[in-house]
Amino acid sequence: MPRHLTPSRRSILAGTLAGIGAASYARAARKAPNAARFSLKFAPHEGSFASRGSRIEQIAYAADQGFTAWEDNEAAARPVAEQEAMGKALRQRGMTMGVLVASMPKWDKYRPLLGSGDRAEQDAMLADIxxxxxxxxxxxxxxxxxxTGFMDPKVPVDIQTARIIEVMRRAGDIAAxxxxxxxxxxxNTITNHPNIFMRTIPQGYAIATAVANPAVKVLADLYHAQIQAGNLIPTLETCWSEIAYIQFGDNPGRLEPSTGEINHHNIVRWLKGRRYDGxxxxxxxxxxxxxxxxxxxxAAYREIDAA
Structure with a gap:
């Protein structure tokens, strides 16, 4: 689960960061970045630079530090005016928008069970999209x-997989x-999300391959991947054709690179060797x-960007 959708993450990111007034927007749009641009599209999110003010001011500050992308998991929950203001600020700064969440489980209810055969739950996910x-x-x-929801203990895993492939084909048509x-x-199911259905990059690869639609791919969050299975670079290599997006987060702690066990220098070298421009x-x-x-x-991202 994207970390900044949890209640604890919301509490960190809440407060004064929601303002999007004219003054904030003017500051966001006033100038070009004043630091060298990163060679890769590292994407901060609201809270990465919380001391700098509102969401729009944080985007401006990130651009001034050389970041060329932004991520906002909770964008769909924001008022339309805030979405439009953020889009305008990103365009003004020439920044690429990363992921927003289209469909997320109800963590307190352990739903949906997309592989259960319950058409209503599948339709609700498609409506979210x-x-x-x-x-x-x-x-x-x-x-x-x-x-893709939680495991249903009453249904064989292979049956659940087939049903999720079917619903992701429908979802892929909407996206395409x-x-x-x-x-x-x-x-990962070990530290954060017990009983989640999709728990490894190869599992995502298998489903995306079966869906066979370029509009359905895999997000490789390396924090989750390291906890669940490790073997990061060989896994990326094997599954690369179905991976469309990367997320970083060191383990343990889910903090910036160099705070844990993941060798982000080598991963960045590998991504550059692959000419990854996402x-x-x-x-x-x-x-x-x-x-x-x-x-x-x-500083942590400057260090690995130099790899």
């Missing part, structure tokens, strides 16, 4: 995240008609509070 299309257009977004790509996110979501928190943490975040 349809509602998110207009949000993506306001933000010039290309990718939308889908989490609107020029979008749905990225299915595998999540977005890399900075799907993690900061290891230090306040501006010291924000400075540390930038």
């Amino acid at each position: 349809r509602r998110s299309v207009d949000v993506a257009k306001r933000l010039d977004a290309k990718w939308m995240t889908v989490v 008609q609107n020029g979008l790509i749905l990225v299915m996110e595998p999540l 977005v890399i979501g900075m799907e993690h928190g900061n290891s230090l509070a306040g501006r010291a943490g924000e400075d540390r975040l930038i």
Whole structure:
């Protein structure tokens, strides 16, 4: 699950960050970046630079530090005026919009069970995707995240897999008609999400391959992948044809690179060798509070970007 959708993450990101007044927008649009651009499209999110003010001011600050992308899992839940303001700020700064969440499970209810055969649950997920299309257009977004629900203990895994392939084919048709790509996110069951259905990148690869629609791909969140199975670079290599989006987050702690066990230097080298030009979501928190943490975040990404 994207970390900044949890209640604890919401509490960190809440408060004064929602303002999108004219003054905030003017500051966001006033100038070009004043730092060298990163060579890869690392994408901060609201809260990465919380001390800098509103969401629009954070986008401006990120651009001034050389970031060329932005990510907002919760974009679909924001008022239309906020979506439009954010899209305008990103366009003004020449920044690429990363993922927004199109369909997310109800974590407190352990639903949906998309493989159960319950058509109503499948239809509800498809309705979420349809509602998110207009949000993506306001933000010039290309990718939308889908989490494929929970395991049904009453149904054999192979049957659940077949049913999820079928519903993702329907979802892929919606995305394709609107020029979008749905990225299915595998999540770990060991630390964060017990009983989630899709739990490894190879499992996502198998479903995306079976769906056989370029509008249905896999989101490789390396924090989840490291916990669940490790073996990151060989897994990326094997499944690369079905991976359309990357997210970073070190383990343990889900913080910036160099705080845990993942060798982000080698992963960045591998991605550059692959000529990856997509977005890399900075799907993690900061290891230090306040501006010291924000400075540390930038330094960590400068270090791995030089790999």
